[in-house]
Amino acid sequence: MKIFFSAIVLTAILLPKPILAQVLPGIDVLIENDFAEVKGKRVGLVLNQTAVRRDVRHMTLDAFLATDKCKLTAVFAPEHGIDGGVLAGENVDAEVREGLPIYSLYGSTKKPTKEMLKNVDVVIYDIQDIGVRSYTYISTLLKVMEGCAEQDVPLIVLDRPNPIGGDVVDGNVLDMTFKSFVGPAPIPYVHGLTVGELATMTNEEGWLPGKAKCDLTVIRMKGWTRSMTWRETGLLWIPTSPHVPKPESAFAIAATGTIGEISIINIGVGYTTPFELIGAPWMDGRDFAGYMNELEVPGIYFRPTSYKPFYAMSSGQMCGGVQLLRVGEQCAPFTATIALLTTLRDKYPDQKLLTKVKSDRWGMFDKVCGTDQIRKKLLAGESFKDIVEWWQSDLKKYISKREEYLLYE
Numbered sequence: 001m002k003i004f005f006s007a008i009v010l011t012a013i014l015l016p017k018p019i020l021a022q023v024l025p026g027i028d029v030l031i032e033n034d035f036a037e038v039k040g041k042r043v044g045l046v047l048n049q050t051a052v053r054r055d056v057r058h059m060t061l062d063a064f065l066a067t068d069k070c071k072l073t074a075v076f077a078p079e080h081g082i083d084g085g086v087l088a089g090e091n092v093d094a095e096v097r098e099g100l101p102i103y104s105l106y107g108s109t110k111k112p113t114k115e116m117l118k119n120v121d122v123v124i125y126d127i128q129d130i131g132v133r134s135y136t137y138i139s140t141l142l143k144v145m146e147g148c149a150e151q152d153v154p155l156i157v158l159d160r161p162n163p164i165g166g167d168v169v170d171g172n173v174l175d176m177t178f179k180s181f182v183g184p185a186p187i188p189y190v191h192g193l194t195v196g197e198l199a200t201m202t203n204e205e206g207w208l209p210g211k212a213k214c215d216l217t218v219i220r221m222k223g224w225t226r227s228m229t230w231r232e233t234g235l236l237w238i239p240t241s242p243h244v245p246k247p248e249s250a251f252a253i254a255a256t257g258t259i260g261e262i263s264i265i266n267i268g269v270g271y272t273t274p275f276e277l278i279g280a281p282w283m284d285g286r287d288f289a290g291y292m293n294e295l296e297v298p299g300i301y302f303r304p305t306s307y308k309p310f311y312a313m314s315s316g317q318m319c320g321g322v323q324l325l326r327v328g329e330q331c332a333p334f335t336a337t338i339a340l341l342t343t344l345r346d347k348y349p350d351q352k353l354l355t356k357v358k359s360d361r362w363g364m365f366d367k368v369c370g371t372d373q374i375r376k377k378l379l380a381g382e383s384f385k386d387i388v389e390w391w392q393s394d395l396k397k398y399i400s401k402r403e404e405y406l407l408y409e
Contacts, residue, residue, distance in 0.1 A: 023233040026158030026196070026219035027060045027126055028053050035069035037156060037217060044074040044112070044120035044153075046105070046144055049084040050128035050160075050238045060126045060158070072100065073119045078127060078140040079106040080241045087242060105140050110181065112147035123148055124156045125195070128240050130250035131164035133174065133189045134182040134257065134368045137240070141195055142184045142202055145214045154215040159196035159407070161233050163250040164333070166226030166408060168192055170254070171334030172391035173398050174370030183370040188395055189334040190254050192402065196220065201405040218407065226408055227329060243274040251326050252276040254333035255300070259340060261365045264353040266319055270312030277307060278340055279321020281314055282351065289322045291347050295339045295384060299331025300324055335388050338374070342384040354378060 030037065031053070043064060045051075051060035064072040075082065081092045082102055092106040103116045112123070125144055127137045141157070148155045171189030179185075185207045187193070193201065196218035203213050224233060230247035237247045244250065252275035256267040259278070268277030279285065285304035292302035302322040309315050324336065344353050357365075366372045377387045 023224045023235055024054055024222040025160050029222055030219050035067055038070040038122055041070045041121040042073045042119055043070050044123045046076040046125040048078055048082050048127055050240050051126040052238055056236045075102045076105050077102055079136045111143040114151055117151045117153050122154045126158040128160050129195050131162040132254045133187055133191055136181055139181045139184040146208050149212040149214040156217045157196045157199050158219050159194050159221050161224050162194050163230040163247040166192055169399055170332045172371055173394040178370045180367045182368050197405050197407050220407055224408055243269055249275055251333055255324050255336040258337055258368050261368050262357045262361045266309055266313040270309035271307050276323055277321055279319030281317045281319055283320040285320035285322055291343050297332055297336045297339050299328030300336050301327045338387050339384050341378055
């Protein structure tokens, strides 16, 4: 049965749930413990603007500068920089602030070196992730683990919620021949882990080079459960990068981010809701919404809309299209990616969208997808259902293995 939600039903589904929890991130738990895990140590912090305490008035950096329990000797910045303002893909420069070295992990090296760690007894990682394999903060985490293992420096991960949710797992497991900085480990595109869980799984599964292990401690959150949406945590959202303005953006990136790699259609970047939209000047949004909703992608409703991007693809042109809305706790965002791409291919053959893609863009698409099979299947005309079915066996194996490393109910 094909379902089109009425405005009344959709509004009811999307009404926010009451805030049920007061989740404490790992940094607040560490402070509750009076910095016991780092007492008397020289500390290196891997963080950015998302490293804030629950009240958001105080940053992790401030807490370490203020305490006399340990000594802050170095800071490490990921992609987008310590303040989050550097655009995607741009190098982050090293700097010194008030005598404190700020080392870049997104420039000439992505791994902390022996020189960077010479005055560090323990490294602490505190960055908010979004739950998507290609988002590079988890690649930085694994590179930090690698550097710590090489230099025999312990690592502490201050855990934070997965904003898509700890129960949402979707997409193909990365083929390790496609390992890259946008695909660092054999996990699905939507991996369903916190950064603490991912670090633990990486360590125990031998995913670091040479199956190395680092001396890892995870400071767990208090009050977080896997089924929580971000809004239910009671935490405020700090944009994790320039095009991730709200927690729902994490779900949206999981659904449309890979489409942006091939530059065939606007995905909301350049408008007020980046990654939540798919549209083009030649598209009728109602028709496209009808096609998409017929596919019944779990937990996702495609709302017809029109919008005019301020910049990026189709800038200044009125686009018809759809807005992707999450309407269920369980959803399948990467499945939505395949639904969108096969529908664009099959319903708009005159646009020849996939045949226009340049080879270098397909190369990046393969990296982000963690395989070349999705590209090949799309170009061969395989159906939405057949492509999604292709990854199910590996996904089930991952979900079973993942159970061993879950730190939260």
